[in-house]
Amino acid sequence: MLKNIPKILSPALLKVLCEMGHGDEIVIADANFPAERCGQRVIRADGHGGTEMLDAILSVIPLDTYAQENMMLMRVVPGDDIRPAIWEEYRKTAAAHDPNVREGQIERFAFYERAKNAYAIVATGEGAIYANIILKKGVIA
Numbered sequence: 001m002l003k004n005i006p007k008i009l010s011p012a013l014l015k016v017l018c019e020m021g022h023g024d025e026i027v028i029a030d031a032n033f034p035a036e037r038c039g040q041r042v043i044r045a046d047g048h049g050g051t052e053m054l055d056a057i058l059s060v061i062p063l064d065t066y067a068q069e070n071m072m073l074m075r076v077v078p079g080d081d082i083r084p085a086i087w088e089e090y091r092k093t094a095a096a097h098d099p100n101v102r103e104g105q106i107e108r109f110a111f112y113e114r115a116k117n118a119y120a121i122v123a124t125g126e127g128a129i130y131a132n133i134i135l136k137k138g139v140i141a
Contacts, residue, residue: 006056013043016120017061020137024119028053030131031124038112039121050126051089054133057122058097062138069104072134074111084130106134 005014020026028050029035035042045053063070071094076082094101106114114134115121124131 006059008045008048008052008056009060010043010045013045013122016041016043017057020061020119022137022139023064023067024137025114025117025134026057026137027115027118027121028057028133028135029121029123030126030128032129033121033123033132034112035121035123038115039118040116041120043120043122045122046125048124050086050124050128050131050133051093053122053124054090055093055097057135058094062140063094063098063100064136064138065100067102067136069102070136070138071101072104072106072111072114074130074132075105075107076130077108082130084128086126086128086131090133100138
């Protein structure tokens with residue numbers, strides 16, 4: 001057992017977060033994301049939501065202060081008349097952990113391609129649509 005580590009962070013996920021270096025990216029994927037097709041390393045977290053996973057991950061890693069964008073959301077496909085409510089939750093959660101959040105948005109298929117190069121994908125059970133997010137890890141000083 002470890003102290004002050006959120007229980008949602010499994011040993012496998014903690015290992016991945018420790019292995020990641022400055023500039024490496026991790027995807028927090030919703031339940032509809034093709035994680036197994038896109039991911040080099042996939043950590044299953046099916047019983048958990050995206051916001052709680054973001055909160056836990058950002059409690060142990062910083063975001064990259066050198067990147068133009070260090071938190072990327074999957075852009076809504078043109079024609080989808082949706083304003084993803086979960087984005088506001090993500091923004092509040094990220095801001096509570098890191099004052100250096102710089103948000104970007106990536107088109108859906110470009111997001112899939114970028115996810116293929118991510119260090120890992122955390123496949124959550126999040127049911128909200130457009131709840132996929134990429135984080136770029138920063139330096140721990």
